[in-house]
Amino acid sequence: MNPFSASRRPAGAIVITGAGSGIGAALARCYARPGQSFLLLGRRQASLAQVASELRQQGADVELATVDVRDPEALARIAADFAKRHGPIALLIANAGISVGSSCELAEDCAIFADVIGTNLLGMHYSIAAFLPYLPAQAQVVGIGSVAGFRGLPGAAAYAASKAAVAVYLESLRLDLRARRISVTCIAPGFIDTPMTADNPYPMPWLMDVQRAARKMRRSIDRRRRLVVMPWQMACLSLALRIMPSFLYERLWPQRLASKPRRSDSFSTKKE
Structure with a gap:
């Protein structure tokens, strides 16, 4: 039983990283209402400003901060300044992430590994660590994972x-x-129609519209669920793959298979 399930979040701001597009922007729209305070963080000022404009039209009070989540000092400064002026933070959504293909065989892809893990894992920790001192009891932390984390791909x-x-x-x-x-919620989505999946050169079963996905995520967040895998078809498939013996799992994948493009001088990694 979830000890937080019957409780309500305290009054306070909503902080979202990677809020300029994709899941982060969609969740911000889901939570927009008159008087709600937001802090939207991301790398692209123009994208953040567009989302902020939408939220303000709904009556929300919105601030922006352009930052790379791999910079813990900058995040700490932003968090302290925002909390000083706006008070406690009721909901922190650590969404910022990067997706790019990589090869274990290529030495030049070491930089890709550092970038991806630095953004997706360390960036999440830095974001949460920066804002955690300003979260009161009954507040929530939400992290965006992926079904890709259940088995090697x-x-x-x-x-x-x-x-x-x-x-x-x-x-x-x-x-x-x-x-x-x-409380802490981990959301592990399957394929969501965002800029991060736009260049995937392979079939994406059960691809979900991002705003529909965000509405489902909000319901799970508000219920304070611990782990959310979505859509339900992907949750069932993921469970089956997790318990599948390795020798069978390996047979699912042909030796030559289309995969996400690797980063090159002409390829820009997609972050949210």
Whole structure:
């Protein structure tokens, strides 16, 4: 039984990283209402400004901060300044992430591994660590993982490893925050129609519209669920794959398979 399920979030601001597009922007729209305070963080000022304009039209009070989540000092400064002026933070959504293909065989992809893991795992920790001092009892932390973190995927070792680490990190965080009565939710979506999936060269079963996905995520967040895998078809498939013996799992993948493009000088990694 979830000890937080019957409780309500305290009054306070909503902070979302990677809020300029994709899931982050969609969740911001879901929570927009008159008088609600937001802090939207991301790397692209123009994208953040567009989302902020939409929220303000709904009567929300919105601030922006352009930041790379791999910069813990900058995040700490932003958090302290925002909390000083706006008070406690009721909901922190650590969404910022990067997805790019990688090869374990290529030495030049070491930089990709560092970038992906630095953004998806360390960036999540830095974001949460920066704002955690300003979360009161009954507040919530939400981290966006992925079904890619359940098993290794060809051509995506960096991304899959980072999302597997995110799931375990959030589970540890949940245990650490029990005494403060702060709940932690890990959301592991399948394929969501966002800029991050736009260049995937392979079939994406059960691809979900991002705003529909965000509405489902909000319902799970508001219920303070610990782990959310969506859509339900992907949850069933993920469970089957997790318990599948390795020798059978390996047979699912042909030796030559289309995978997400690797980063090159002409390829810009997609972050949210």
